[in-house]
Amino acid sequence: MTVKSPQEVAAGLFLIVVAAIGLWQGAELAAGSLNQMGPGMLPRALSVILVVLGGALALDGFLEKGAGLERWHVRGPVFILGAAVVFGLLVRPVGLAIAGPVAVLLGAMADKGTKFVETLVFGVILTAFCVGLFKYALGLPIPVAPWLLGY
Amino acid sequence: MGDLLGNLALGFSTALSIQNILLCFTGCLVGTLIGVLPGVGPIATIAMLLPLTFKVDPTGALIMLAGIYYGAQYGGSTTAILVNIPGEATSVVTVLDGHQMAKQGRAGVALGTAAIGSFIAGSVATVFIAALGKPLTELALLFGPAEYFSLMVLGLAFAVVLARGSVLKAVAVIFLGLLLSTVGTDLETGEERLTFGIPDLADGIDFAVLAMGIFGFAEILRNLENPETRDVVRGAIGRLLPSKEDLKRSLAPIARGTGLGAILGILPGNGAVLGPFASYTLEKKIAKDPSRFGKGAIEGVAGPEAANNAGAQTAFIPLLTLGIPPNAVMALMVGAMTIHGVIPGPQVMTKNPSLFWGMIASMWIGNLMLLIINLPLVGLWVRLLKVPYRLMFPAILLFCCIGIYSINNNPGDVIMTAFFGLAGYALYKFGFEPAPLLLGFVLGKLMEETFRQAMVISRGSFMTFVERPLSGALLAITAAILVIAVLPNVRKRREEAFQE
Amino acid sequence: MLTRMIAAAAALGLVAGVATAQPYPSRPITLIVPFAAGGPTDVVARIVGEHMSKTLGQQVVVENVAGAGGTTGITRGATSKGDGYTIMMGHMGTHGAAPALYPKLKYDPTKDFAPIGLAAGTPILIVAKKDYPAKDLKEFVAHVKANAAKVNQAHAGVGSVSFTTCTLFNHQIGTKFTQVAFRGTGPALNAMVGGQVDFMCDQIVNLVEQIKGGAIRAYAIATPERSPALPDVPTTKEAGMPEYEVSAWNALFAPKDTPAAIVAKLNDALDKALDDPGTRQRLHDLGGVIPTKAGRTSASLGKFVEAEVARWNPVLKAAGVTAE
Numbered sequence: 001m002t003v004k005s006p007q008e009v010a011a012g013l014f015l016i017v018v019a020a021i022g023l024w025q026g027a028e029l030a031a032g033s034l035n036q037m038g039p040g041m042l043p044r045a046l047s048v049i050l051v052v053l054g055g056a057l058a059l060d061g062f063l064e065k066g067a068g069l070e071r072w073h074v075r076g077p078v079f080i081l082g083a084a085v086v087f088g089l090l091v092r093p094v095g096l097a098i099a100g101p102v103a104v105l106l107g108a109m110a111d112k113g114t115k116f117v118e119t120l121v122f123g124v125i126l127t128a129f130c131v132g133l134f135k136y137a138l139g140l141p142i143p144v145a146p147w148l149l150g151y
Numbered sequence: 152m153g154d155l156l157g158n159l160a161l162g163f164s165t166a167l168s169i170q171n172i173l174l175c176f177t178g179c180l181v182g183t184l185i186g187v188l189p190g191v192g193p194i195a196t197i198a199m200l201l202p203l204t205f206k207v208d209p210t211g212a213l214i215m216l217a218g219i220y221y222g223a224q225y226g227g228s229t230t231a232i233l234v235n236i237p238g239e240a241t242s243v244v245t246v247l248d249g250h251q252m253a254k255q256g257r258a259g260v261a262l263g264t265a266a267i268g269s270f271i272a273g274s275v276a277t278v279f280i281a282a283l284g285k286p287l288t289e290l291a292l293l294f295g296p297a298e299y300f301s302l303m304v305l306g307l308a309f310a311v312v313l314a315r316g317s318v319l320k321a322v323a324v325i326f327l328g329l330l331l332s333t334v335g336t337d338l339e340t341g342e343e344r345l346t347f348g349i350p351d352l353a354d355g356i357d358f359a360v361l362a363m364g365i366f367g368f369a370e371i372l373r374n375l376e377n378p379e380t381r382d383v384v385r386g387a388i389g390r391l392l393p394s395k396e397d398l399k400r401s402l403a404p405i406a407r408g409t410g411l412g413a414i415l416g417i418l419p420g421n422g423a424v425l426g427p428f429a430s431y432t433l434e435k436k437i438a439k440d441p442s443r444f445g446k447g448a449i450e451g452v453a454g455p456e457a458a459n460n461a462g463a464q465t466a467f468i469p470l471l472t473l474g475i476p477p478n479a480v481m482a483l484m485v486g487a488m489t490i491h492g493v494i495p496g497p498q499v500m501t502k503n504p505s506l507f508w509g510m511i512a513s514m515w516i517g518n519l520m521l522l523i524i525n526l527p528l529v530g531l532w533v534r535l536l537k538v539p540y541r542l543m544f545p546a547i548l549l550f551c552c553i554g555i556y557s558i559n560n561n562p563g564d565v566i567m568t569a570f571f572g573l574a575g576y577a578l579y580k581f582g583f584e585p586a587p588l589l590l591g592f593v594l595g596k597l598m599e600e601t602f603r604q605a606m607v608i609s610r611g612s613f614m615t616f617v618e619r620p621l622s623g624a625l626l627a628i629t630a631a632i633l634v635i636a637v638l639p640n641v642r643k644r645r646e647e648a649f650q651e
Numbered sequence: 652m653l654t655r656m657i658a659a660a661a662a663l664g665l666v667a668g669v670a671t672a673q674p675y676p677s678r679p680i681t682l683i684v685p686f687a688a689g690g691p692t693d694v695v696a697r698i699v700g701e702h703m704s705k706t707l708g709q710q711v712v713v714e715n716v717a718g719a720g721g722t723t724g725i726t727r728g729a730t731s732k733g734d735g736y737t738i739m740m741g742h743m744g745t746h747g748a749a750p751a752l753y754p755k756l757k758y759d760p761t762k763d764f765a766p767i768g769l770a771a772g773t774p775i776l777i778v779a780k781k782d783y784p785a786k787d788l789k790e791f792v793a794h795v796k797a798n799a800a801k802v803n804q805a806h807a808g809v810g811s812v813s814f815t816t817c818t819l820f821n822h823q824i825g826t827k828f829t830q831v832a833f834r835g836t837g838p839a840l841n842a843m844v845g846g847q848v849d850f851m852c853d854q855i856v857n858l859v860e861q862i863k864g865g866a867i868r869a870y871a872i873a874t875p876e877r878s879p880a881l882p883d884v885p886t887t888k889e890a891g892m893p894e895y896e897v898s899a900w901n902a903l904f905a906p907k908d909t910p911a912a913i914v915a916k917l918n919d920a921l922d923k924a925l926d927d928p929g930t931r932q933r934l935h936d937l938g939g940v941i942p943t944k945a946g947r948t949s950a951s952l953g954k955f956v957e958a959e960v961a962r963w964n965p966v967l968k969a970a971g972v973t974a975e
Contacts (some may be wrong), residue, residue, distance in 0.1 A: 007582050010581055015327065042333055057323060077576055130553055141714045473841075475844065475861075494860050495860060560716055600834055608831060
């Protein structure tokens with residue numbers, strides 16, 4: 001039996017894995033009865049349904065011709081998602097004034113066509129615009145530069 | 152009838168004072184500009200701008216707040232069309248065809264159609280509220296937990312229909328969304344579920360976090376991998392506004408969308424969310440060539456946007472007549488009203504008529520303002536699209552981060568969005584669509600609550616969903632829609648099997 | 652060498668002196684409200700905060716940090732620096748019921764805070780759907796006890812004010828009811844107006860207009876005196892259940908190592924806000940109850956919190972409810 005659609009099989013397996021995590025995490029929750037449904041009933045039911053659906057998808061992947069597996073790139077996700085994570089970690093300790101340009105720079109590195117100086121300047125200007133808009137015009141309590149300005 | 156005209160006259164005279172017009176305009180403008188920022192939806196916008204309204208008298212403040220609300224809604228639609236990021240549950244449908252239109256150089260047409268459709272819908276809805284406000288509330292009160300549950304199930308059927316690819320994958324990803332919606336604290340027992348011990352998840356996954364991750368970040372990742380298709384607008388911008396032909400095609404969807412949205416918006420408990428989905432499903436099903444949907448069909452923007460706006464307006468009805476906010480945005484409005492010393496309730500209409508009718512009149516004025524503000528802005532937005540992608544995507548990234556952080560002043564939210572960005576990337580690699588997942592997620596919470604409430608009230612009887620007439624009717628419609636959706640696929644499979 | 656050291660010390664002393672000589676407050680103060688914007692606690696915080704800004708000369712900025720029944724925001728506030736620039740609005744739930752409801756609570760209401768003072772409280776009302784077959788509180792209690800199996804009691808989720816206060820009510824009349832959970836007061840109220848559930852206990856702010864408009868009926872208000880916002884509703888004392896006295900109180904707290912002088916300044920600003928006729932009017936319009944002068948001191952708040960924790964602990968433990 002050959003795999004006619006690797007993407008379908010992978011998709012099905014992905015669902016089964018997610019459902020398994022759901023079942024594992026929800027294991028200690030009481031399911032209760034239908035009259036008094038406990039917290040565990042719905043997650044468990046949904047996980048089971050997902051396993052079934054995932055299985056059906058995987059099966060389909062063996063039977064029907066379909067798309068092949070797509071390549072997963074590394075550069076994009078690492079830099080874009082990494083930029084967001086770094087922003088989250090930096091924004092309260094050092095403020096938007098630093099976190100902003102850092103996030104812009106890191107994110108921009110996801111694209112090979114980035115030029116460092118241009119992006120840095122852009123990042124600083126963009127951050128300044130955001131600070132002006134969010135902090136001063138709108139009064140959002142987002143830290144700007146606690147180490148310098150105290151807020 | 153004379154009464155109605157008299158009331159409207161009172162309303163307009165209140166709303167047309169120089170101060171109130173200015174406030175309405177400011178609200179609409181500011182709301183639009185903030186709502187445009189990816190990551191910032193109406194709730195966040197109103198919460199941010201609430202303090203601005205403190206300096207003004209109650210009526211003026213409410214007019215301004217309403218303006219901010221519509222502006223934010225429309226701004227959210229703008230982002231959905233331009234950069235494929237839904238700021239709110241109601242914008243999810245707009246991304247489907249709206250962004251495709253933008254990619255084809257028809258961003259202006261999409262934006263213009265949305266604006267015009269919203270205006271028409273808003274005007275009709277305003278008349279609706281003025282004339283039928285009270286009786287419509289009685290209708291809304293007929294909806295108990297069982298009816299809501301059946302309505303949500305109907306909503307899920309919409310989600311299946313609006314999926315573009317295989318039905319099996321659509322159903323699967325909807326259930327994934329449902330599973331994600333169970334994360335958080337159980338309502339009845341207070342126990343934490345599926346939170347992995349992470350305190351930030353104790354209140355469940357925030358819609359904005361999920362949407363921003365699987366749409367916003369994943370979209371950026373997707374574009375980075377396909378340098379050929381990533382510049383949002385290739386070549387000439389084309390028309391800035393809809394042509395006569397476009398308008399002719401949009402009129403009927405707008406009418407239908409307005410009807411659907413207006414009725415669904417009255418239902419407390421976020422019935423308004425279903426409006427755009429219902430409209431999209433309807434348009435797709437009655438179109439002569441359904442395969443156009445998902446590729447830039449203008450009906451797929453006109454109808455849902457009209458439904459969106461009509462629902463946003465009629466959502467005020469339970470608020471103004473009963474004093475009960477139907478969703479989180481209205482709850483904010485209640486808070487705002489309370490801060491200004493006006494406590495909404497059944498008596499506002501009689502005790503404070505100039506406030507009540509002034510608000511209704513200013514709703515219409517707000518819609519007009521939005522049209523006036525946004526049509527010229529279309530040119531600006533479309534020009535912004537020409538910014539080279541290598542500069543645009545870091546900007547989108549930064550706005551998303553700031554927007555997400557400002558929802559709850561919680562950096563953990565930003566990190567979680569990154570996680571969902573990865574999940575969204577995985578979904579894309581496996582060939583799943585994100586839109587049905589979001590709908591499953593939004594409906595999931597409501598479905599579970601209402602299901603459990605209905606079961607508790609009926610003391611464990613499943614039959615309650617069928618016994619209660621309204622609920623039973625909704626379930627019957629659901630079954631019908633599912634059959635219509637699945638049947639062509641089944642037939643196709645049979646034909647293929649035949650040929651082999 | 653010595654002269655250099657003295658010069659350095661003097662310079663340092665000067666800098667330190669300048670830094671601490673900056674009078675408090677020299678920049679905006681963050682007031683953490685552990686609930687979503689627009690709710691009763693948020694409204695009280697904003698009304699009071701607005702006036703305090705005038706007295707203190709610096710803006711009091713409300714920051715909403717909602718979650719887990721209010722404990723997320725309070726945890727954030729409790730772990731902030733005690734320099735007076737972060738304070739928080741706690742209430743009956745976060746500083747009274749929380750220890751009993753959340754075993755893994757990360758703060759101790761009696762130890763981890765410097766109490767500033769009580770702000771406004773909102774009385775609790777016992778309300779039922781409009782055609783409930785009972786004329787007054789006594790009949791109501793008798794009726795629900797007799798029909799306990801059929802009655803549906805609504806609340807806004809475990810950890811909410813409506814939940815804890817109704818649990819107290821059930822405890823005092825000695826009956827358990829089928830509790831139907833809703834996501835927030837809005838949906839619960841909606842279900843009651845539509846007649847799908849029978850009764851609930853909630854803050855006056857959320858209910859006053861519905862009662863006045865006749866959409867629901869109120870049996871009693873759980874305070875010693877009638878509320879000016881609802882003069883026709885008898886107190887629980889008058890209606891025969893004097894032991895049911897509960898108010899959703901709100902109070903300002905600062906992190907525990909905040910200097911006493913700063914706490915005193917904040918208390919003074921709060922006091923002035925509660926004396927201001929404009930602020931009082933707005934709070935009264937909500938149905939809020941403003942504490943007397945004696946009840947506004949930081950010391951009395953500290954004792955009050957201890958009493959509240961002691962009060963809610965047995966009630967909630969007996970009902971077998973924990974949020975985890």
